[in-house]
Amino acid sequence: MNEFDVELSPILLLDLSLLTMLLLVAIAMLRSRHLFAVVMLSGIYSLLSAAFFVSLDAVDVAFTEAAVGAGVSTVLMLAGMLLTARREKPFEARRVPIARLAVFATGAALIYATIDMPTFGDPNAPANAHVGQAYVEQTPDDIAVPNIVTAVLASYRGFDTLGEVLVVFTAGLAVILLLGVGSVRGGREVSDAQEDKT
Amino acid sequence: MERLILKVTTKIFFAPIILFALYVQFHGDYGPGGGFQAGVIFAVAFILHAFCFGLEETKKVLPQKALIVAMVIGVLFYAGTGVATMLLGGNFLGYDQIDPESTHHAGQHYGILLVEWGVGVTVASTMLTIFYHFAGREPDIDQEDW
Numbered sequence: 001m002n003e004f005d006v007e008l009s010p011i012l013l014l015d016l017s018l019l020t021m022l023l024l025v026a027i028a029m030l031r032s033r034h035l036f037a038v039v040m041l042s043g044i045y046s047l048l049s050a051a052f053f054v055s056l057d058a059v060d061v062a063f064t065e066a067a068v069g070a071g072v073s074t075v076l077m078l079a080g081m082l083l084t085a086r087r088e089k090p091f092e093a094r095r096v097p098i099a100r101l102a103v104f105a106t107g108a109a110l111i112y113a114t115i116d117m118p119t120f121g122d123p124n125a126p127a128n129a130h131v132g133q134a135y136v137e138q139t140p141d142d143i144a145v146p147n148i149v150t151a152v153l154a155s156y157r158g159f160d161t162l163g164e165v166l167v168v169f170t171a172g173l174a175v176i177l178l179l180g181v182g183s184v185r186g187g188r189e190v191s192d193a194q195e196d197k198t
Numbered sequence: 199m200e201r202l203i204l205k206v207t208t209k210i211f212f213a214p215i216i217l218f219a220l221y222v223q224f225h226g227d228y229g230p231g232g233g234f235q236a237g238v239i240f241a242v243a244f245i246l247h248a249f250c251f252g253l254e255e256t257k258k259v260l261p262q263k264a265l266i267v268a269m270v271i272g273v274l275f276y277a278g279t280g281v282a283t284m285l286l287g288g289n290f291l292g293y294d295q296i297d298p299e300s301t302h303h304a305g306q307h308y309g310i311l312l313v314e315w316g317v318g319v320t321v322a323s324t325m326l327t328i329f330y331h332f333a334g335r336e337p338d339i340d341q342e343d344w
Contacts (some may be wrong), residue, residue, distance in 0.1 A: 059230040063222075067238040072325050075245050079332035144303040145227045145310065153232065154310040158291040161313070162276055164234075165320050169273050172324035176266070179331040 011055065018052045033088045035081050043074035056120075060149040201250070208250040215243040223318045227310060233317025240318070241325035253333050262330055265323040272320030279312045 022045065029041045046069030053062035118125035135152050143151040153161055223236035248256040280291040288295030293309025 060232075063230045063235050067235045067242075071242055072238050072245070075242075076325075076328060076332060079329055083332065083335055142303070143306045143310075145306065147227055147229060149230070150226045150232055150310060150314075151306075154226075154313050155291075155293060155306055158280070158293075158309075158313060161317065162280070162291070165273055165276055165317050168324050169269055169320055172269055172327045175328045175331050179335060 015052070015055055018048055018055065022048050022052070033090070035084075035086055035088060036078075038088075039074060039077045039081060042077065043070045046070035046073065060147075204250050208246055212243055212247060215246070216240060219243065219318075219322075223314065224311065226314055227307060233314040234321055236314075237318040237321025237323075238325060240322040241329070244326055245329055248329070248333065253330065257330070260326065262327065265327045265330070268319050268323035269327065272316045272318070272323065274316075275319065276313050276316030279309060279316065283309070 025041050025045045025048065029038050029045070032038050032041065046065055050062045050066040050070060053059075053065055118127075122128065135148060135156060139145065139148045139151045143155050145151045145155075219236045219240035222231035222239060223233060226232035226236075244256055244260055247259070279293075283292050283295045284290055286295040291309070291313070294303065294305045296305035296308045298305065
């Protein structure tokens with residue numbers, strides 16, 4: 001089932017090096033207490049995963065990851081960082097055996113689960129066999145749009161995408177309600193200093 | 199003038215970034231991209247402007263009130279496309295109803311362009327709204343404070 005005797009192709013080497021860098025960046029993020037560095041590393045993490053998605057032939061996902069993950073999220077995190085401290089609070093590292101046990105058990109279960117996963121690009125994998133195959137076969141007849149991802153996103157699953165847009169809209173609305181300064185119709189602005197007095 | 203090189207570079211890049219956003223927006227049928235990515239790229243142009251010239255200058259170009267209106271218009275545009283196809287006698291978001299005579303699914307193309315436009319407008323204005331609210335709460339901080 002699992003074929004581990006794959007030849008060492010350049011693509012495989014590229015994938016391996018990207019995954020190694022992802023792992024290293026993740027560890028660096030865990031260990032750093034400087035929030036600015038953590039935000040920058042998370043941007044690098046997104047950019048690396050975008051490169052990895054390109055190598056998996058998922059250009060649409062890679063594009064989104066590069067634009068949203070590496071671009072706007074990093075900026076928003078920086079802007080959010082302005083409202084808080086620059087450094088994470090120092091804390092006493094306590095060793096809790098049950099926590100370590102839980103982490104290792106979950107990790108082992110996840111690794112065990114990957115053994116049953118279909119190999120990459122397997123045409124018989126559930127993701128490729130049923131509805132995925134139907135989309136690939138039907139799109140030229142049903143939608144006649146060259147990019148199947150767009151056909152699925154905007155037409156076949158148009159209702160889902162409406163929900164996604166509403167999620168984005170709601171997020172913006174929540175930020176306005178929580179951090180907004182006054183109402184749209186010209187309400188009163190209240191500074192934090194004033195609010196503390198009352 | 200302070201930070202001259204940054205300001206000139208931002209001015210040079212501003213228009214091409216927006217042009218690229220529009221390309222991604224309208225080319226989603228044919229290549230990677232679509233409303234979500236285009237909206238984010240569009241917002242990034244203004245965020246770059248705010249970083250370089252200060253938030254107050256950006257708010258003169260694109261005021262917060264306009265962004266809230268754009269957020270609502272984007273969502274209503276998307277949902278309105280669905281309602282329009284219903285009024286034309288089809289299902290909700292059944293784009294074939296837009297041009298039922300077409301032999302090459304022109305209605306699908308129109309429908310996808312319309313809803314992607316709604317997505318782009320909502321995403322761009324929401325990202326900028328969130329950025330305005332986060333960045334607008336603290337006065338400019340010192341270079342050493344980072």
